[in-house]
Amino acid sequence: MFRAFTSGVAAAALLFAAGSALSQDFSAERISNDIRTISADEFQGRYPGTEGERMTLAWLQAQYEAMGLQPGGPDGQWLQPVHLKRFTPVEGAASASWTGPDGVSHPLTAGTDVVLRAATNDGRATIRNAPLVFAGYGITAPERNWDDYGDVDVRGKVVVVMGGEPEGELFNGAYDTNYESGAYKADEAFRRGAVGIVTLVPQPAASPMWQRAAQFGNRTRTLTPGAADLEFSMAINHDVAHQWATAAGLDIEQLGSIGSGAFKAVALNGVSLSVDAAETSETLVTHNLLARIPGTERPNETIIYSAHWDHVGGEAQHPNTPGDDKIFNGAWDNASGTVGVVEMARQLSQAPRPERSIVFAHMAAEEMGLMGAYGYAADPVYPLETTVADINIDMLPLSGPTRDIPIFGKGQNDLEDRLQALAEPLGRYVTDDSMPEQGFYYRSDHFPFARMGVPAIMPWHGWDWVEGGKEAGEAAWRAKFGADYHKPSDEWSADLNFTSAVENLTLLYLLGVDLANGEDWPGWKPTSEFAQVRARSDAARQ
Template structure:
């Protein structure tokens, strides 16, 4: 708890990338790695891996107006909409761009789905629904029922609309399909955006992007002569085709300040005793949301105590125990990843620029959001990974008198929202491990109520803060299981694998020969 208390203190200013809070965070983690007895595992024999990023932030007022049915309606940024841009411009100016509804904005030939039907989106702002078409349908369809696919994530929506040549993209926020409330959207939407440096950034991003509040969207549809719920139901079918929102257009103008910054992954290494060329990664993201808009009490620091100082504390403790011996057969990398909250940027950069070969990286154990509320009978993994690591964790939990619980909220898309996903996309067996819900005191009912209250009231907000009232005993039990799993992987000679049905199985198998004869 000392680690959490320090990392979530006001002095660390919410641990935003490229701030004084980052400097303190990186220094703290590196010092703890050194104290534990690890060796530096970063660039040039140092403790860090540089992660270059482009930062884009809205400067000054945002002016936005809906024109529909002969009337103009001013939109308040942060209330009716949130607007941003990652396009390489210093000012966004959109004048009466037509609005077109594109359903869920999905093009998935493998699922027999095309929401676009050849529509020309040049010069238009697309209005798109969050999540997948199956989320609210009575029976599962092409998108796995309520379990969200990558096509349901906001990142995919923006990427696909940029590929389609849209001028702008507005995602309709609805709390249940998004898995978080408008206040989370608002806090994120008023924060800087980050992206990797791109020579062709204009091709990868729409000029304008953001979210539109559901109430605003409903009134927009009505003014255009359309019923929002009826159009959403139509979008839940493969026959859907885009529809213009009547004569509705959007005008918007705001300044954008872009600069290049460097954030850092912090990396400590423990060389394997007999097979140092094989690696197990234990990771957690160190960043939170920094200083933002004040809450009702005037507090502006979004400290990220649960999300994710708890994960970093677990990595630091695991590093200390492993370094104390005995030395494992495989090497261990302990990595505090940067800019997860900005789109998994630190993990994505590492996967593209690995410090040890990905082909001989046996597994990634990523840690997120351990519970401050006491012990649970279970431990959870995020999403349905279709990976043998889930089975390994379940077996080890059972040996400790506990169990692994599958993600009870597959519709929230957590599999795509944590750093392990960046490694999975590169083929490396990876999972994110977090707190269970079946509390020793109060069972699933209490655990669910506490989690729902956290996401409703504190997620990405100032009240995600350390408290002396925390009960860390559940985190201790979870870290004991993590140690047992990491120890088995680091001492063993088997290679975790993706199960049938995983989209990452073929990619991993393509490098099988390298694992059969790893270079030491």
């Protein structure tokens, strides 16, 4: 089946290259003009909850109405509200203590011994004498034959984990996996019935690293929609961890290496934890905007093109920005991706109606931590089980033609194979993003989809220029990124080059059309951490 599929999309690419395939006309001039519009000073840096949001969403709606597309949000609306809860610790309200087998209570000082946050939606945590379990890295990865939890029951208990993940090729080498994230560890602990999670920072209490972490532990934070509803999260230093292990009669040296794969969770027998925390909350309401082309044959199966419409605002959000220009216009990040999705919709709206539905999703508050995409994933308008794929666009490439199409998360799912089959007849090739230190796969709006098991892909900026090769391409990209990323200088300019953007959009158009008129389902690679999540809903796609 896969061989037949690859030959089919490759043939489609050849037909397209010859000018005989599906009609489309991506316009670099139109892309440039639209970016100029929504990155203008009047849009105030497109910060959520401001007049800049209202203007951006109104502009987007007008574009889709002019195309004749349907509203794609809940209840036939254009907008999907996203409620973001922001929590600030109540001064002096956080306290914790632990009790050993001798029954003696030992107080822990918040901000010195521990960093403590209420993790629930009500901003309150009250835990009394909860048993502790040390679960190594807190990872269960069946595709890697790895399970830190083993047979230990953590229901009603507090899980203690190390941050990060084991080093080495088993966990993707230089590229991090999702298992290293605190959010994954909290999700896994919650799924197993734990009431709280404690992250061990392997630093003594006197270390500058720990003291910096403790100093900023009481900042206002925004709760991620759909986050694990644990009662609390906590960080402890090595000194506290040593006290707990000693009280439980554990010799750390005898536990075996937690990075070997042989370790299994152990209870800290006789040691329990009590916690109180309280936080005030405020709610920011922002909005995703969705438009839809309903499928003719299988309308309940959905392909999503996504991009975030927001940026980081202006003087109100950044009053101390040096110089006179205090508006972060975000022309590249991400007016370009926003316009790319609009342009994609314009082309697909003029093509024959697809068999599956296509949704164009403009996500809110990406710059605040992918909040709009997390909000959609937590409360999807279209079932994630029958969402075929998410194709995300964040910052269109700004260069002449390139041979390469870097993607975030190469090796994760077979969308990259489909893209490669389309690109190869055109003399192009798919590669990784070349920057493992950035952790890019977990930093844009495709990731909340991937986390829920939906195959997701995001193309990036090619470095292998047709004219100049990799050396020129990388140097130009790094210069542009260093000069303008998240700075007021990220503004529209008439000399921005959208040639590569049009090339990439054309391939993403072909990918979407192929998915929308196919019957098969893209899948995760056997080594992907998201394969086990998708497998839980296999029955919905039979």
